[in-house]
Amino acid sequence: MTAAVKETEGFETQRNESLTTKIQHVLHANPVFGPLAVLIVAIIAFSIVNPRFFSAPNLSLVLAQVTVIAVLALGQTLIILTAGIDLATGAIAVFSSILMANFCVKLGVPGILALILGLICGTVMGALNGFLVTRIKLPPFIVTLGTLTIFFSLNSVVSKSETVRGSDMPDIMSWTGTTIPIGGFRLTYGSIIMLVLFAFFFYALGRTAWGKHVYATGDDIEAARLAGIRTNRVLFSAYTVAGLLYAVGGWILIGRLASASPNVGTEYNLDSITAVVLGGTSLFGGRGGVLGTLIGALIVGVFRNGLQLGGVEVVWQGFAIGLLVLVAVSLDQWIRKVKS
Amino acid sequence: MTTPVLQAKGITKRYGRVTAIESGDLELYPGEILAVIGDNGAGKSSLIKALSGALIPDSGEIYLDGQRVVFRNPMEAREAGIETVYQTLAVAPGLDIADNLFLGREQRKPGVLGSVFRMLDRSGMRSEAQRHMSELGIGTLQNIGQAVESLSGGQRQAVAVARSAAFGSKVVILDEPTAALGVKESNRVLQLIRDVRDRGLPVILISHNMPHVFEVADRIHIQRLGRRATVITPKSHSMSEAVAIMTGAAAAPPPVA
Numbered sequence: 001m002t003a004a005v006k007e008t009e010g011f012e013t014q015r016n017e018s019l020t021t022k023i024q025h026v027l028h029a030n031p032v033f034g035p036l037a038v039l040i041v042a043i044i045a046f047s048i049v050n051p052r053f054f055s056a057p058n059l060s061l062v063l064a065q066v067t068v069i070a071v072l073a074l075g076q077t078l079i080i081l082t083a084g085i086d087l088a089t090g091a092i093a094v095f096s097s098i099l100m101a102n103f104c105v106k107l108g109v110p111g112i113l114a115l116i117l118g119l120i121c122g123t124v125m126g127a128l129n130g131f132l133v134t135r136i137k138l139p140p141f142i143v144t145l146g147t148l149t150i151f152f153s154l155n156s157v158v159s160k161s162e163t164v165r166g167s168d169m170p171d172i173m174s175w176t177g178t179t180i181p182i183g184g185f186r187l188t189y190g191s192i193i194m195l196v197l198f199a200f201f202f203y204a205l206g207r208t209a210w211g212k213h214v215y216a217t218g219d220d221i222e223a224a225r226l227a228g229i230r231t232n233r234v235l236f237s238a239y240t241v242a243g244l245l246y247a248v249g250g251w252i253l254i255g256r257l258a259s260a261s262p263n264v265g266t267e268y269n270l271d272s273i274t275a276v277v278l279g280g281t282s283l284f285g286g287r288g289g290v291l292g293t294l295i296g297a298l299i300v301g302v303f304r305n306g307l308q309l310g311g312v313e314v315v316w317q318g319f320a321i322g323l324l325v326l327v328a329v330s331l332d333q334w335i336r337k338v339k340s
Numbered sequence: 341m342t343t344p345v346l347q348a349k350g351i352t353k354r355y356g357r358v359t360a361i362e363s364g365d366l367e368l369y370p371g372e373i374l375a376v377i378g379d380n381g382a383g384k385s386s387l388i389k390a391l392s393g394a395l396i397p398d399s400g401e402i403y404l405d406g407q408r409v410v411f412r413n414p415m416e417a418r419e420a421g422i423e424t425v426y427q428t429l430a431v432a433p434g435l436d437i438a439d440n441l442f443l444g445r446e447q448r449k450p451g452v453l454g455s456v457f458r459m460l461d462r463s464g465m466r467s468e469a470q471r472h473m474s475e476l477g478i479g480t481l482q483n484i485g486q487a488v489e490s491l492s493g494g495q496r497q498a499v500a501v502a503r504s505a506a507f508g509s510k511v512v513i514l515d516e517p518t519a520a521l522g523v524k525e526s527n528r529v530l531q532l533i534r535d536v537r538d539r540g541l542p543v544i545l546i547s548h549n550m551p552h553v554f555e556v557a558d559r560i561h562i563q564r565l566g567r568r569a570t571v572i573t574p575k576s577h578s579m580s581e582a583v584a585i586m587t588g589a590a591a592a593p594p595p596v597a
Binding site for chain 1: 414415418426430431432433434435439440443444445446448457458459460462487490
């Protein structure tokens, strides 16, 4: 009698396993499905709670709110794909925006030139991280922890903790915040730049040798080296390109705030990591992609906005997003255990 | 007498006072599987590393098709046509079979798409990967677009061997290819090694597994105390005789050609 019961139990668990294993396999092959499902469910749920959520003006607001974080998270994705981490993301973005603003206002450099100089500065900051990671062989966490502190400090020195108003700067600086109406929807130029950048890196990671090398380096750096990939070059390029992306994020930030403020952006470092992780990119490297990151950034934006419209206090929004991150990382661990 | 495809003469490598290999010699002839056996510390991995460019010897010469060559890193050896499959499988688990086969030497699309947009020739690489895999009798193995991590150990090994066979123009070196495999999978990999030889590529096989060595090798190079003790064939000597020579329990017979 007991033996029979045991057998039935054993059979049942096996059947359950095969169903979950199936889900595991589907998510393993298509890591974007999970985050996409979360985003769609969240949008539907928030629209039911407050019909105002799914209106054109509100959706425009959500997109404008996530644009900066999405661009920063795009750079962060490149680095996390190589099994690294970048804590200096926000620092580079904000410092670049301060440099751009001060080039025009303090030094009187023409707008377009100030913009280019700012982008170069961001790229150099990223390259510095890349240099320290590949040449001095320090762990990315330590490198970017150090440069985070250094860049924020320089940021205060250069800006003298003063905000530069957008109206004092050439138009090109706050151009990213100008909108073009599409029906009731108001799309900023910053958001367009963001979407173009995502499309570009979607292509670069999926369809070029550089992209394959980024994945291979993050997956197993020793195997990549033995296969003839110059892994140091790949790592250096990832940090450098990420620096450029952060500087673009800084430019979009000026448009969004209609000013260049040295006192924003501390939360951007971790927010960018949150978006990447929610998008299903693995912190252990080699798995994930920019499409997931875009969805991840949208999830953060939708949750913040939706919870607000649903009447949830601001203090609880962080709680909800933190919970989401933990679920996302647990899911990633589980998917990685997929059996052949 | 034919010229060896790959020949090492008097390779020496010392680490401080420790001599890893002392005037090491090795000859690999066209169309053969040469097994290299030896106890731990006999210098076989140093010898192999020198041939694959992973180690720069203190002295000694390496000849490829009778021409003197000097390898400063594994890439130079690879460019010269020597492909090595390392014991720690050099595959990226997250990438698919085709991507792994072409890892580090991806092909771009012809024309503007390739030169300006750097677009990879995915379909071209896939069909070529498929062709390489079927040439080695492993074409039906798996879907070419499948991630390598979803393959078994033997299948991963097959991918690594296929890659070396596809790109190695002169020599394929396999370091312990059956070490982590079960009986069935080992047999498939051994067959794969024979297939590589039968396509005309000579193979150097480093292995601890005597039955595997005696099953596939044409000649067996026995390394002992940093030197080549002798070269035997599976027909001339038994497994226990080979072990006796390897451990020094028996005197080494003169090498066969």
